[in-house]
Amino acid sequence: MKSFCFVVLFIFISGFTQCSANQIDRQNEDRIVFQKENDNIENEFEEFADEFEAEEKTSDPFASYNRAMTRFNDGMYEYVLKPVAKRYDQAVSLQVQESIRNFFNNIYFPVRFVNNLLQGKFSHTAQETQRFFINSTMGILGFFDPAKNYFKIEAHEEDFGQTLGFYGIKSGPHIVLPLLGPSNLRDTISLYPDALLSPLDYTERSYPTLTDTWAEFISAKSLEEINRISLDMENYEKMKKDAVDLYPYLKDAYEQYRKKQIEE
């Protein structure tokens, strides 16, 4: 009981003394607050610096090539792909566009299956398999996505770049690829094993693929790309509006996005 009274008394006294101290200092309040605010900004600035400066020292040996390729890609987008995609968008209804996207997503199942498996994500592998069977049958060759819409089974995007990242392989220098856009050494090399798993191909394979010749391959890929651009046009435009300098902006956004994908 004694100690309790002491605590109450202590709180009361400290509150009281603070009150009177405040009264005494009232004349100087403005000056003190101003100084405190300045100190505060300085301190907070330092605190945040730790959070943001840790990952910022990356080397960029291909910077001048990358800049040129970013300009080329952006030009291609503005003057070739966007006008074509706009025409396509006027001719093809949104529902059909979404079905075409579903179809392409569905046939890339082997890529997602193998990479989920390689990362030991067994439940995701099982879910991807379920999705493929449901969408290929009930979803009529993958044109619809009943797996997600009715069975609530989400897709689990994984590619070989993510698999390498999962096992601790660093991204390496940033490389901007013609037409494909931002990438890095790890992800560029990973395109090859993923292409082997893709049913869209033009080389001689021991297993059946959807395309056999260059012409078929290019047509299918073009349809996929134009369809994708038509659906995503707004997003790229919106992103571009925030860019002061397009190359470092896209580079940083890509590397952050991939890092997040790998962590998941």
Place this chain on the structure above:
Amino acid sequence: MRGLYKKFLLFFLVAFMAQNAAANEQVQLQNRFLKKIDEVVLIVEDKKLSKDIRNRNIVKALTPMFDFELMAKLSLGNVWKELSSKDAKKFVDLYVERMKNSYSAKIDAYEGEKVQIKKIEQPKSDRIAFVTDLTGKENRLEIVYKFYRPKIKISGKDEWLIYDVEILGVSILKTDRAQFREFLQTKSINELMDVLAKQL
């Protein structure tokens, strides 16, 4: 022995209260955040308003929750400290304006989408992050709102303020830092401000 028991009791009481206070803080902030989202959704869905007025109202509703000024300073990194006070003020004004425009344009597109908090992280006592899902008809977008609590409350602002937003793992502030840094390696701060002014 009794003294020791009392000390233990006091220690646990303090620890419990501290933990409780932290949980309380999170709940309070969560409520305020969700209320704010509802407020913004009402504005977005109000078809009677013109687009300009709608965007202005969105910005007005969100401003007390964002520390755009801190974001402006952080976006420049160490360059910020070297600016003259005139340039510093001009830069902050431009950046804040750009941020407001960019954010209201983005949020305006999200009609009929739902925001759900799926995880709350508190890495430090004065930092809270809300990991949210923005669910639309077609896709789901993970957006992280990062809050901090200024040591002295800023007048006209909330107690907890957003200093960064991550969309699908991409931090707005980090991309700005990256592009401003590279821009300033070859060009001056005045040129940067000219580009920002043109974007408005």
